[in-house]
Amino acid sequence: MHRLTDQRDERGRSVRVLIVSHTNLSWTATYARYFAGRGDMVQVVSFHPDRVPGVPCEFVGVEPFDKYANKQLYLTRAPRVAAISRRFRPDVVLATYLISNGLSAALACDAPLVVSARGGDVRDLYARGDWRNVARRIVIRFVCDRAEAVHCVSGELRERLLELGVSAARIFEWPMGVDLRRFAPGLRPAPDGHIRMICTRKHEPIYDIPTILNAVARLDDRDRVRLTIAGGGHLLEAHRRRVADLGLHDVVDLTGERPNEEIARMLASSDIYISASHSDGTSSSLLEAMACGVFPVVSRIPANTAWVREGRDGLMFTPGRADELAGALRRAIRDSEMRRTAGVENRRKVERDGDLSRNLARTAELLERVVAATRRGAA
Template sequence: MTAPALAPGARLCFVADGRSPISRNWIGYFVARGFEVHLISTFPVDAAGMGLASAEVVPVAFARYAGASSGLSPAPAGAPAGMPAWARRLRTRAVGALFPTVFGWLAPPEVARHAARVRALVDRVDPVLVHAMRIPFEGVVAARALEGSSRPLVVSVWGNDLELWASRYPLVSRATRRALARATALHPDCARDLRLATRWGWNPSRPSVVLPGNGGVRAERFHPGPPSAELDRRLGIPEGAPVVLNPRGFREYVRNEAFFAAIPRVLERHPHAVFVGVGMQGNPRAARWIAELGIGHAVRLTPLLTPDEIASLFRRATLAVSPSQFDGTPNTLLEAMACGAFPVAGDIASVREWIEDGRNGLLCDPADPAALADAMSRGLRDEGLRRAAAQRNGALVAERAEFGGVMRRAEAFYARVAHAGSAR
């Protein structure tokens, strides 16, 4: 029997953070394929140039205060004019410390009031399916909006939806169970989350697919190649120096305090190593750790970078470090693997789906500076291991995470879900 396919120009509706590069990467594929794509963004977004049929903003869960789409980290509103620098820093730290807890308790009931608005927008579009790209709180509001409707709903699970947010906060837990009960189909980015979802009420007899959350790795951008001399000059990296790259930025679940604490231990064994932290420039915690540890000569902090700049850094890096304590499949891990950087990562279930310790990377306790330092030092020392890992990782990414192949599978999954919905 011929597999079902989406009709040309079929209408699709996404409930997503429209600012997110992950969401935009995924959505862009379907726009390029000629489907009629509508976006309900949970954050204010400039949708110009996205090629959407429509874009509406429904700012759920205090979107004014929630920050970077990956991790729901705080981005406090602008400080009052004339506030002293020390007061600004104190305010930022206070909001950063309090935000996750306040958000976890107050956001779920706040989301409910937006369900009717989302339902009206979806009914106006009348898509063949709705895809909510993350559970808190896009999946939560979409599920509430579509309760009592037979319209197919695909829900994506991102790395910390179940293991961190639903596990830590009772109201998020309840909302997660309700979302998974309503979902027609499930898209996690790792098999671990597919297993976890069944504990939160997901019916495993329903359709599911495990695919990288952002659609995979674009080989035209992320690939091995010669390092950029201009990049070395810009970051002040000495010629030939080994580079240890942390591309994860500051997120609640990334153990950056252990990463920085490990640096002096690595420098004892590899005194010429240079450590680069992406998206960490201006962060007060990073600045404090660097000063306390006396490692300023060996550390470079960057602002947020473009995808092309990140790709150049991966090609320059000897190691790419991902010290996550909770995570799905980090997009930066796959991109680093594609570029030939040697992975050093937290020993967690989702990462073990890609990395075999001692074969194509090294895994360790991400909260233990000594263990992290030992893994980084071994990676810097063992050139043979790095070379063999680069070969294996290039083939692995090409097979399982290449963007075109991943998104063709996603399109086929949509067709299966939409066909099953229309057959009811």
Template sequence: MRIALFTEVFLPKVDGVVTRVTRTLEQLGELGHEVLVFAPGEPPDSFGQHRVVRTHSWSFPWYPEVMVGTPTPRIAREMHDFEPDIVHAVNPVWLASYGVISARRRNLPLLASFHTDVPSYTTRLGIGWLRAPSQAWITWSHNQAEVNLCTSDQMVRRAREVGIREVDLWPKAVDTVGYHPSRATREMRERLTGGHPDAPLILYVGRLSREKDLDQLLEPLRRLSGYGARLALVGSGPGRAELERTFAGTPTVFTGYLAGEELAAAYASADVFAFPSTTETLGLVALESMASGVPVVGADAGGIPFVIDEGRTGHLITPGDADAWTERLGQLLSDEELRARMGAAARADAEQHSWRAATESLVESYGRAIERHQDRPPVPRILRAKHPGFTE
């Protein structure tokens, strides 16, 4: 199968969506499929056996790390030469929404996947006036697709609530080879604790930005620091400077981005993973922590309950409940037997969710989109019309 994939984010950016896309590309290649990737920013020219087309892009004013891709004539030429069997729009907002339009103009089957609740982010970023128009645009884009996939049951319900049709589940997956309890090292623990490797260690991995609700960890950390607990924040983002000011005077280490073996060691070297974000559609970092044998305490919101089995692989906390955060984190930090039992259960749960199984499910969804496309009504004239400069 020949797949044209339009994504809003790609390497060298590192986040859950990029991880999902890159691991899927690896598996699609192993299954014998060919993908042409359209991506913004400064992506590599290829990923594995798949070619990557760099598109014109600019930095999003409210979130400088996000590069917004825009259409160029090259996209039309590449689509013409590649002759895809199906188009996959990953989180259509900007560039991927142009992928939606390109698929409809060319009368190609279309699958769209829903990874980030962008309208919710607009409120957190102080641009709430964009919430309604962005939601309308995203819903319209998704409803051009024959199949829409979400990465958690909670987000399937969310998508349906906002009027997105033909919604199904793209199963969760995690790398259980790269992320493993055996990756823990004394050296990494010393780094994460600021030179106090025997201290109880709470870990967070991900973007440092306002929508991740990391300030909710401040009061629990203050209370637990009396018992020697320390916090490591792995990653970076537009909120790093503000968070450094917020956590000043607390036993918190900011490591910046880690990747590869260093990131795997960071996960496995922690005692507990804290994930207070309320805007996740899945929370891949929580799965990576579980694969590393580290239990997760996360917000009972968004897609996180799809990952955590309350009381078995971790705990779910009502957002904003500092007492509950302190109690659950404290229990896991102080009770080695409980921590080991939950960590083993978390690892066992993660082992059930391979990237191969998730990608095989995606390929089945591609087939379903192609079948449905055969019964789709003709493309509206306004979408078939040639846009100046973008001959299709």
């Protein structure tokens, strides 16, 4: 494909970008504001009712939003998405999550399509032999065959797409990345002498907050530590009850959802980052912590092993094993030099491979190439 140096054609007309993506996910606003900031025309279509301030948004879902229900809407609301697309007349469509927004966009939009695989959308989620896995694979292949390009956020997802038969020439891999100016190292240790631990994952089953709570309850010297879990989710109240049951109310603070600016400040004053996730694409939460120089203690899953060298840049544990996590936390608490050395290296690693501004530019370049190829084909 021909590479353009600017996302405008020879007449100076800005590109019209239709983004089909849930507005409650941070990357939707990031993409929308980035392209709008370049002077492009942007329209967001979302199955979630949140808005992106300053960017036109059309809500096509139902309220209240439930990520686990109403999945048929990605099919039944495709005509509404199509009507919005016809009215907006995009030059290119960007859809995140293959089996939801990607499916709607593939069914509804005539414009060139770029889809983005983020994690659970391309993995088998059910027991081996379950017909739902087969159905998901059929949808993934349909969406990828319809798309001009398929972006994914990790090497693991790239391999999965190849296994599903997607052409390597149409797969492009890079993480979303993090804002390195916002997420930067701060002052440590905390003035009160406690070891500050933090988890910025949501209270949803896949992130397994109970394993973190059970591990902290196993620590003999837990009077030395403080754990903040900054995230929302439908299990938040259940986890608050679990904190009380474990007698951790003086150790653990469940803050609920917090804005990015506050998360950045929390990370900058923390010593240890914890994630017990059972599955991820590339975890922006992990990259944010690494950018802030916070020592990661994370589950041993492919998304994390791609970024963390166990025993050097961080420590790992088997998903669901609170005993292993407790052991890793004890080691991290004791070894301040390991934490310091890893913090410096992890910051460099994110600067090299996880810079949000650089990776947004790569996304823009991909859209440019798709638009240019389409215009050449129509000439």
